[in-house]
Amino acid sequence: MGEADLLRRRAEGYLLGLVVRYGELEGPGAASTVCHQLGISAYRARQLAKTAQGVAALPQVLGAIQDDRISADQAGMVAESNKRAPMSEQDQQELLDLGGWQGHDEFKKTVAAREDQRRADDGMSRAERQRARRSAKVFDGTGGMIVLHAEFDQVSGDRVKTALGAMNAKMLGDDIAFDPIRTFEQRNADALVALISQQPADNNDPVAAGVPGGEIRPQKTVLVVSADYDAIESRLKNAGLIDGTPIELDELRRIACDADIVPMIFGNDGQPLYVGKAQRTPTKAQKLALYRRDRGCVGCGLRPQVCDAHHIIPWDQNGPTDITNLVLLCPRCHTKVHKHGHTIQHDTVSGRYRLQPLPRPSPRTHPPPAEQLAAA
Template identity: 35%
Template sequence: METTFGTGGVCVAAADEAGLSDEGLRGRLGVIGRVECALVAMKAAVLGEIARREDAGCAERAVRDVLGASCRDARRDVKLGVQLRDLDVVRQTLSQGEMPVAHARLIARAAAEGPIDERVLVDAARLQSYERFARTVRRHQLDLSADDGKSLLDHQRDKRSGRMFTSPDNGMVVLSAEFDPIAGAQLASVISAKERELWRDEDPAARRTPQQRIADAIAELILQPDGKRSSGTSLLIVADYDVVQGELTRARLTDGTPIPIGELVKRACDADILPAVFREATGDMRLGRTRRTASAAQRAALVFRDQGCVGCGKSPNYCVAHHIIPWKVGGRTDLDNLVLVCNGCHHDIHDDGWTVHRNRATGRYELRPPAVASPRRRGPPGADIAEPPSRGDEATQYAA
């Protein structure tokens, strides 16, 4: 398998994938990923130059005419091309296949919203997963903001948008919208709470997919607005308490997204402010064998402690509370026996033998793969959960 990167282009030799070992297939995938990054950088350079010579509209038409792309994809590609013209370090790193495309888009978006240190973010992008890097970018933007992030939040609110259209692919009606982080977090909490309610009410022998439940939850919330509000829909805002100054600092959403202190003050009346030191005395953290599902207080504590999936870092809104020692073998519904995991990582635990461990150095929980990989079991997993699944791999349209 021969791969060549250089100023003249990128070349990847053909390979017989069926004859490669598991390690060889993973290596092949890595090579393909680097090549894809280099090609995206090349396309961005071409589109950026077309936009410079003419305008963005002409560049979008070129993408549609030459590549047969959709209007949405053309607009997205041209936007990246225009943004990368002023980001030399990002463009070079991407062309060398040393940064994922999604990470480059995050940096480009941040640069369009305010000041950034390009090299600092590029160095972080080489080492961090997408979810962790997204949080890094948000924190970086706030650190460089001169007004505690207020102008950034105002910019995001100005960029809010929504669309409703019939897909030409399958005739399905599509709802698409973008919100600022605070509005998005509120929506995510309401939708995921409704989905958990639907999960509890459905027949265990005929479960809907997570995506179907999300669609049904959104439809019910819109079509039946006067229905009873599901529990667990409060907007959770976490802040540290400065004992010396006697004030709250470092306000943030539960996924780590920083927010201006001014927003914390405005929302203090209708948000649950969790202290940075969440002691068991603040809520019922030990339910033992009296209840299999996590309580609202337990979930809030888990959200603060784990900040997302302990396996991949996905937002808490898309996570379930998993018993470390399974309920069916005597595990208790206590905070120290629960962790947050997303739907995919939950399947890794129950189907592929991944296990939960606590890192002694950091004190944080994490997932570890089995010593010997096992084939994924077919059919529905025998999941032992303290809450219903709250996301599927495609359920990202209302991410906070």
């Protein structure tokens, strides 16, 4: 493994040297393009080209990569720090010596600390310098996933950590009470989505005011999806996002349960032929009535403010947005309806709605053994 890592580092150094030279000849944009053609992600290609551009002015650092004294990632840290606060050859050498035995995270802290020392007389505090370095990126990862990477100054970062921790703790309480299957990392991801896609409830909002603990409500966002309509079979198919990424029809129906739908008809050449008005979602009064009637998810009882308004008769089958055609479902139970065939049953005696799983198939009668058939 050590020998393989040595070869990898040397290859990285050699490749980075070539990218440096190519960037000098064709420019950084061309370097990023050729890196992307090597089969790595667009984000990693941009990072490699950015590192090459930075170390081009630091031959001492480039030589250290090619001699396997530091990694390409460590060289990128040094180059970025040099852009913000130019360093002397002695500063470079001290960092190169430390990079030989410090790990990635420890070396990153060392580079930041040395940068603060060099910039001590620039009239800015450490917090101001950190804030100037804040950044956030959202890009496509592997396996069709979306990756969010962000760096904050200490104060903003602590605020984010506190808000994320509080939302995670609230979701943990729901997990304990209703036994959903979520890991800590999955709950953290759900908490981040909730913080970004929801907003504090308005005190004048009758829906939020009528629900105990209704601290947040969904924030209006626009998600453009499309689907083909098969007129012969009278059904939707080929659903996808605006960039062509396919999504399941069940997921499209789940999203549409609590969204404004703007019907549009396109010709074969992609030109819009008809644009209709938005289909109304449940009103605030209807949401309040659902909260008071269902008191939470009709499947598991999860608190109402995290539930969606689900159409019992689907919207794509002309299901009306009436209170008698709506029930509250949490995201987990909502998935059971759209993906696993669960249905909504109405108890006419109590007036309550409940989630009904598919009936279990009756046991099959095994055929008699072959010898019995032969005897008969």
